[in-house]
Amino acid sequence: MRTSWADLAASPAAENVAAGSSANNCSAGTTSAPGRSAYVPPHLRNRPASSDPPAAANSGPAVGNDRSGHVGSRWPGPKNDYNRSGYGGGSRGGGWGSRGGGWDRGRGDREMNPFEDEDDTEQAFGEQENTGINFDAYEDIPVETSGENVPPPVNTFAEIDLGEALNHNIRRCKYVKPTPVQRHAIPISLAGRDLMACAQTGSGKTAAFCFPIISGIMKGQSVQRPARGARTVYPLALILSPTRELSMQIHEEARKFSYQTSVRVVVAYGGAPINQQLRELERGVDILVATPGRLVDLLERAKVSLQMIRYLALDEADRMLDMGFEPQIRKIVEQMDMPPPGVRQTMLFSATFPREIQRLASDFLSSYIFLAVGRVGSSTDLIAQRVEFVHESDKRSHLLDLLHAQRANGVQGKQSLTLVFVETKKGADALENWLCHNGFPATTIHGDRTQQEREHALRSFRSGNTPILVATDVAARGLDIPHVAHVVNFDLPNDIDDYVHRIGRTGRAGKTGVATAFFNENNSSIARSLAELMQESNQEVPDWLSRFAARSSYSGGRNRRSGGGRFGSRDYRRDSTFNRGGSDYHSGGNTSSGGGYGGGVPGGYGGYGGSGVTSAWD
């Protein structure tokens, strides 16, 4: 049994220090590597994959058992006793017999139960609630839709015809009722409409785009995927996301949703050996989750064809553009063999809607519905924000004080999960090292670490084995780590948007959280927007911060949220200033939310309802 984080936290600090001598991960010596949630090929168990394109038959015996030991240890027996009727082989093209033989029936090919990890974690954290979600936090979330013939939202999963298998998985996920983004987005997608949506990860966004995709694939006409070269695969759905960890996360969730359906989900991202990913692909893929760079690589090698894509989802689209992915994304969507808008179904998720995103929407979507969902609980209710004035030279000892206090207050001396954001990769390593040498098991995630190290760090943090994670902005957006109690902005970002994303790593799924920021004279550029944000969120703004804010000459520009980022960012098709001659911008909005501010105009805060409910910013 692996060391729990409680044990670790309780263990003498010296132990951790000793282990810390190995530079980059002080917890490595005291904790066994947590159960690797490495991808183990699902879905080939007692029903040979009928969904594979012809090429898949060539793939491989070689990989049949490569992780069987691991599978066996996590999942000692076959759990194939579920009623598998419902969506059957009938809906998918032939091929049942083509894989006959022994290898695909081996243990290694049984679908690992993707729900096991979660149960472990919940137990480790000793939480009893069944849902893990504070539904009250969802009650007041503002939602706006526009577009033509918007399908009405649903109030329960039962109202939606997602099919028996998916419903079963929804129950296993303990989802009791749909979140606002799910209530609206799922009917829209099931109706076959394109969607441009503003919503955060913690709001159930992943499920919102996965459910319709999975359901659509299961119900879809069986298609004979062409055999273009023995090794090309033809996914039916593509989900793009900006960071590797986010892709992993989406993949893991999608696997839960598609458990024991015949839908196969595969993930591809850089920094990991491509051969392993190729093998997974060759065993068949219905839904491909990928980061843009690796996907372009796969496309150029003709390992993947997008010819059969029926669903395209772009997650964190604004972030992808920020990171310079637009050329790759356009290449993937427009210059390869993907079916055009209107033929495929496209879902675009973005936190903000600057002009580049508008352009992307007009190019990628067809007659789409615009959906904006307010932040879950907003930063208002669920995240207590504190700002402390800390000189650069005092930051470390101040952090230590916080951590000591936190440990002392914790139940049974447990260290609750704390995410510490710093500005630079070097700074991340240095702080991690220092924390380790001062008795606080920490690890770090940033772009200079190998993918293996990044993944290990994240797992170790999630599981509580290493309850402190020092991170750069790679971890700022989208990552959904349950139970993060405290986000520390050791170095404040220069952009208030980044701040909001960072603190959004706590207070997830309706739980409460604390965010502490270390502020000093180096951060005056963010003073004003920070003070305004806190005020809107009904947080106490220290006088000294107000004075900094007043002194700051900024009244807009880069350090304020752009108007398009707020909740209520409206459907730009109604904006006459955004009429790109002759494109299909005529479908009027059908809600009454007032438009009126131009795309690039920096707006004030808190447009919606006058409260601190700002935007769905994830």
Place this chain on the structure above:
DNA sequence: AAAAAAC
């Protein structure tokens, strides 16, 4: 200026 992302 820093960060992220393919080999």
